[in-house]
Amino acid sequence: MTPNEYLLYLEDVHKRYPVKGGGEKTVLDDIDLRVRKGELISVVGPSGCGKSTMLRLILGSEPPSDGRVLVSGKPVEGPGRERGIVFQKYSLFPHLSVRDNIVFGLDLEEFSIPGRLLRYVHYRKRKREYAERAQVYLERMQLGEAGDKFPHELSGGMRQRVAMAQAAIMHPEILMMDEPFGALDDATRQEMQVFLLELWEQTGMTVFFVTHDLEEALFLGTRVLVLSQYYQQGDGVEGAKIVTDKEVPGGHPKPSDFKYTPEFSELLEQIRRDGLDPESRQKVEDFDLSHQDAWRD
Numbered sequence: 524m525t526p527n528e529y530l531l532y533l534e535d536v537h538k539r540y541p542v543k544g545g546g547e548k549t550v551l552d553d554i555d556l557r558v559r560k561g562e563l564i565s566v567v568g569p570s571g572c573g574k575s576t577m578l579r580l581i582l583g584s585e586p587p588s589d590g591r592v593l594v595s596g597k598p599v600e601g602p603g604r605e606r607g608i609v610f611q612k613y614s615l616f617p618h619l620s621v622r623d624n625i626v627f628g629l630d631l632e633e634f635s636i637p638g639r640l641l642r643y644v645h646y647r648k649r650k651r652e653y654a655e656r657a658q659v660y661l662e663r664m665q666l667g668e669a670g671d672k673f674p675h676e677l678s679g680g681m682r683q684r685v686a687m688a689q690a691a692i693m694h695p696e697i698l699m700m701d702e703p704f705g706a707l708d709d710a711t712r713q714e715m716q717v718f719l720l721e722l723w724e725q726t727g728m729t730v731f732f733v734t735h736d737l738e739e740a741l742f743l744g745t746r747v748l749v750l751s752q753y754y755q756q757g758d759g760v761e762g763a764k765i766v767t768d769k770e771v772p773g774g775h776p777k778p779s780d781f782k783y784t785p786e787f788s789e790l791l792e793q794i795r796r797d798g799l800d801p802e803s804r805q806k807v808e809d810f811d812l813s814h815q816d817a818w819r820d
């Protein structure tokens with residue numbers, strides 16, 4: 524496949540930040556990634572390795588220092604409606620009701636002058652149309668009764684369902700989720716995982732899911748990426764690389780006893796050793812890049 528045929532294509536991507544007192548620090552070192560439509564990619568790695576940074580480069584809120592990021596063959600030059608993001612917190616507007624939070628992005632699209640004029644003319648029609656679209660997502664996310672509530676009146680799980688609805692109503696091709704369930708208790712987290720899988724099935728979106736919870740990563744993902752700075756770096760090299768890029772076994776949906784299978788434990792162990800253990804450093808040529816679209820040039 525050519526670069527343009529992938530939904531997402533990162534080539535030779537580096538990200539460096541200036542450091543106090545001069546000089547730069549490399550956070551991401553030479554990231555190559557090819558993603559097809561419809562994948563659910565779990566991203567794990569040590570704290571501070573650059574997971575959120577990678578999401579920001581895909582979102583377009585920051586440019587790479589080097590290399591290229593293409594979505595459907597076009598260079599990413601800033602945020603766009605085909606890419607959405609959900610954070611662990613603060614994805615919602617506290618002064619807007621749940622319903623208004625969900626349609627916020629749709630509303631924002633009409634900030635052009637002709638859009639505003641038309642909006643004035645069609646105000647009532649549009650209002651009704653938005654309300655109907657919001658209702659679909661309220662029901663899909665089991666928030667049917669919560670449309671008129673405000674974020675502070677909701678539980679953590681409900682808030683994250685609103686954030687998912689807010690992102691999904693824009694029909695993004697790529698939904699990035701940065702530790703979205705990290706602040707939730709175990710039971711709520713498991714419910715949210717099921718919501719996410721249902722949403723993913725219904726919409727066919729491509730999802731990037733960053734988490735610190737390896738079990739969650741393997742339960743949800745069709746593919747797992749491990750980003751890590753713990754490998755045998757050569758002279759003058761620093762920053763994280765993709766040290767593991769492989770398919771998660773178990774198919775989809777994963778069988779309920781997947782967690783108890785030897786495949787699951789082996790993969791968990793591999794990720795801990797190759798990605799998370801600072802004492803264990805692999806050679807670059809020993810990275811497990813066995814996914815069909817993994818590459819290293």
Ligand SMILES: Nc1ncnc2c1ncn2[C@@H]1O[C@H](COP(=O)(O)OP(=O)(O)OP(=O)(O)O)[C@@H](O)[C@H]1O
Binds near residue numbers: 572575
């Ligand atoms: N704007 C910035 N300026 C300078 N350094 C930055 C900036 N943004 C991120 N960094 C640095 O880049 C590194 C990676 O940060 P990032 O937030 O992407 O890590 P992460 O993998 O998401 O970590 P965590 O798991 O803790 O969320 C960190 O060392 C961070 O301090």
Ligand SMILES: [Mg+2]
Binds near residue numbers: 574575576701
């Ligand atoms: Mg982060």
